[in-house]
Amino acid sequence: MVQIHKGGRNPKLNKALHRYVFRLTDQENARFLSLFEDSGLDTKAKFIVALLFERQIKSIKIDAGAMEYCTKLSRLFAQFRAIGVNYNQIVKILHTTFGDKKTVFYIGKLEKQTLELADLCKDILILSKQFESEYLLNKEKL
Template sequence: MNKGKMNNKHKGGRKPKIDPSIHRHVFRLNDEENNRLLSLFEASGMTNKAKFITSVLFSKEIKTVTIDKGKSDFYIRLTSLYSQFRAVGVNYNQVVKLLYTHFTEKKAAAFLYKLEKQTAELAMIGQKILQLAEEFNNISINKK
């Protein structure tokens, strides 16, 4: 029989790589060097240490991703606040429609007056939120 042909037959599994990484190098680090390497690796956002080390050795571009917890928390809260403002707007329109359908003109006008006062107060709170957002933005720009 032809044993040579049987051994070359592909039996399934992964396709073989065109240029496999077969050379292995081992190096040792002390605690301080290891901590520096690990912190650089974590800051890079890469998932494979070997690829990270080769990119550092051959001076390929390394991207570092930093996530500011304060900014992301602020963004999440601002987004939820925006959705609440939209809900208030929808409720406002529904209340005005209901006032004119279930009450007399005079009574509806009295309730609308109270509603306008509350709306003005809500608008002032919105202005304060905008000022705080601008201050937060200025602080984060100044830190850079």
């Protein structure tokens, strides 16, 4: 005997047959929608079931300003690493191509620029710590 395939979805093994209805005020609904959006779940039904059966729901809030700050700071430190590589290459080239007097002269100029860069780096670290203490840590307390 040949089986005829009817098509369509395979039936679920454990169908959700029971339905419950409840009503919310405008304030309750606004709070419910806010919690639902923060949960990251894709349907309200899954969210309600998770709340009822005390499943753990994780709420993640992303601060765009802090995220942008961290991204730009990471790029800046990547540039510092690139400067360090270039610094080593320049010193090596100076030693191999120029005499002692020219090498000392150019390394002296390079040293002045390096000191300015170090001061800039200290300022960046101070500002970063200030940003972290005033902005990021205060946000966690809220």
